Amino acid sequence: MIYRHVFIAAALLAFAATPSQAQPADSMLGTWKLNVAKSKSPYKSGTSVVEAVGDGVKVTADMVGADGTAYHWTWTAKYDGKDVPITGTTPFGAGTVAALTRVDARTAKIVTKLNGKVTITQTLVVSDDGRTRTITTSGKDAKGRAIESTAVYEKQ
Numbered sequence: 001m002i003y004r005h006v007f008i009a010a011a012l013l014a015f016a017a018t019p020s021q022a023q024p025a026d027s028m029l030g031t032w033k034l035n036v037a038k039s040k041s042p043y044k045s046g047t048s049v050v051e052a053v054g055d056g057v058k059v060t061a062d063m064v065g066a067d068g069t070a071y072h073w074t075w076t077a078k079y080d081g082k083d084v085p086i087t088g089t090t091p092f093g094a095g096t097v098a099a100l101t102r103v104d105a106r107t108a109k110i111v112t113k114l115n116g117k118v119t120i121t122q123t124l125v126v127s128d129d130g131r132t133r134t135i136t137t138s139g140k141d142a143k144g145r146a147i148e149s150t151a152v153y154e155k156q
Contacts, residue, residue: 026052027106027126032133032153034063041151042066042091048153054078057100065091083113092120093142112139120147131155 034046046063056078063071073088079102086096092112096119099111106128112120120139126132133153141147 026050026057027130028057028108028124028133031156033156035132035152035154038152039150041149042147043151044068046151046153047156063091079108081111086112091141114142 048061058076060074073090075086077084077100081101083097106126110122
């Protein structure tokens with residue numbers, strides 16, 4: 001009789017410790033390389049790495065502009081729409097912050113601000129097969145020039 005109670009208790013404990021529903025992996029995670037031929041972008045090369053950090057992500061970008069200027073920046077955010085600092089050399093200007101939100105399982109939005117004013121809005125969409133990510137960007141760069149671009153990245 002006691003073995004039966006121990007067995008039931010062990011089974012209930014094992015069931016309780018098992019997640020009821022596995023969380024799907026974040027489609028934005030991974031190493032992404034810019035496909036210049038498929039893009040209309042101000043960069044001649046680029047790679048971004050998106051890593052899971054707690055319940056958010058850390059983004060590290062290495063880009064080379066059409067003029068040869070190298071950029072390296074990083075930021076860590078949750079999908080909560082709160083401003084977080086971007087550190088490093090960016091085409092967006094020193095003191096830039098970004099806010100990240102989730103639209104759906106394959107889509108996210110980034111709103112970039114400089115001195116409290118929205119400068120760049122980006123929509124990131126991962127393809128159904130998870131192999132490409134398209135970033136549509138609009139706004140103004142650090143020099144006030146208009147930016148309208150579409151960048152296609154391939155998962156590495």
